[in-house]
Amino acid sequence: MPPADADRTVTPFPVGLWEQPQPSVPGEAADDAVQRIRVPASITYRYTPGAAPTRFLRGLAGKRILGEKDPVNGDVYVPPRGMSPIVGLPTTEQVELPDRGTLSAFCVVHIGFGVNAPPTPFVSALVLLDGAAVSLYGTLLEIPIEEVRIGMRVQAVWVDDDQLEPSFESIRYWKPLDEPDVAAELLKGHM
Amino acid sequence: MTTDTGGVGEILEAPLVIEYPFNRTTGPVIGAFLTGLREQRVLGIRGADGRVVCPPTEYDPQTGEPLTEMVEVGTEGVVTSWSTVTTPRDGQPLPGHHTLALVRLDGADTAMLHVVDGHVATGDRVRIRWADERQGLITDIAAFEPIRGGA
Numbered sequence: 001m002p003p004a005d006a007d008r009t010v011t012p013f014p015v016g017l018w019e020q021p022q023p024s025v026p027g028e029a030a031d032d033a034v035q036r037i038r039v040p041a042s043i044t045y046r047y048t049p050g051a052a053p054t055r056f057l058r059g060l061a062g063k064r065i066l067g068e069k070d071p072v073n074g075d076v077y078v079p080p081r082g083m084s085p086i087v088g089l090p091t092t093e094q095v096e097l098p099d100r101g102t103l104s105a106f107c108v109v110h111i112g113f114g115v116n117a118p119p120t121p122f123v124s125a126l127v128l129l130d131g132a133a134v135s136l137y138g139t140l141l142e143i144p145i146e147e148v149r150i151g152m153r154v155q156a157v158w159v160d161d162d163q164l165e166p167s168f169e170s171i172r173y174w175k176p177l178d179e180p181d182v183a184a185e186l187l188k189g190h191m
Numbered sequence: 192m193t194t195d196t197g198g199v200g201e202i203l204e205a206p207l208v209i210e211y212p213f214n215r216t217t218g219p220v221i222g223a224f225l226t227g228l229r230e231q232r233v234l235g236i237r238g239a240d241g242r243v244v245c246p247p248t249e250y251d252p253q254t255g256e257p258l259t260e261m262v263e264v265g266t267e268g269v270v271t272s273w274s275t276v277t278t279p280r281d282g283q284p285l286p287g288h289h290t291l292a293l294v295r296l297d298g299a300d301t302a303m304l305h306v307v308d309g310h311v312a313t314g315d316r317v318r319i320r321w322a323d324e325r326q327g328l329i330t331d332i333a334a335f336e337p338i339r340g341g342a
Contacts, residue, residue, distance in 0.1 A: 023222030025234065026261055034225040034327035039213040044281075047207035054203045166203055
């Protein structure tokens with residue numbers, strides 16, 4: 001029997017993680033016993049992102065990244081949620097941000113999931129766009145994993161123009177930018 | 192109803208599926224139970240007080256001590272409680288009107304939750320209808336069927 005996860009990419013686990021006692025069925029040989037099962041669970045929603053994220057998503061369809069400004073302290077939130085999480089007031093002013101920024105955090109993904117996930121292992125990243133107060137989630141490609149570091153400069157890679165949609169997937173991934181790194185201290189408070 | 196959309200026009204909407212592709216290790220007890228189902232056998236486990244728990248648990252429900260003695264039970268049993276499903280949703284065990292029931296199999300002292308293909312009442316006898324292709328899952332029991340005229 002093939003392993004239960006044969007239909008998805010998984011890089012090797014530490015030895016022992018999946019080890020367990022063999023099931024014993026009275027009167028049966030144990031070597032073909034069930035040891036793992038797939039138990040998929042799913043919930044289907046009809047998702048409405050709300051007004052501010054709708055503005056953001058429509059911007060992506062035009063290859064523009066639109067944040068919204070906190071009316072009190074001027075911080076720019078992207079993706080915008082329509083209000084400032086700090087002062088609790090609605091954001092009113094839209095701010096166009098560049099599609100360049102700085103890697104503020106990352107992790108190396110070893111278990112692939114999702115229909116559009118790249119082959120494992122790959123780097124899942126938070127990108128602090130220039131002028132933004134908070135980081136945007138994405139995938140970082142075009143660089144060996146061992147060279148990825150916090151503070152490196154990155155740029156968005158968009159889908160082809162005829163594929164642009166009001167969807168976060170209009171940004172395919174992020175790639176390194178040939179610029180000097182940003183000091184980690186400057187990223188404090190912007191994760 | 193009118194909604195202030197902040198000048199964006201129509202608010203976007205899209206289907207969103209939250210999915211967890213769990214890959215569960217079954218352990219020696221549930222693994223044995225599922226292996227048994229694949230062979231058209233149902234296994235329970237003997238509890239500390241001698242009662243047979245089915246589906247089997249790794250630990251005694253009362254005392255928490257580890258259990259090891261697998262016991263084969265019958266493929267017929269009695270309905271101890273039930274509820275009807277008139278409009279099944281996607282992913283439910285049967286496409287049409289059906290019954291969810293607690294069934295205590297012959298030789299077991301506890302009941303298991305499964306689907307009954309048909310109408311039943313508490314106390315009715317039911318038997319397992321096995322799936323044609325069994326792979327070591329609870330769905331190897333396709334459904335329980337009422338045993339008409341039996342008691």
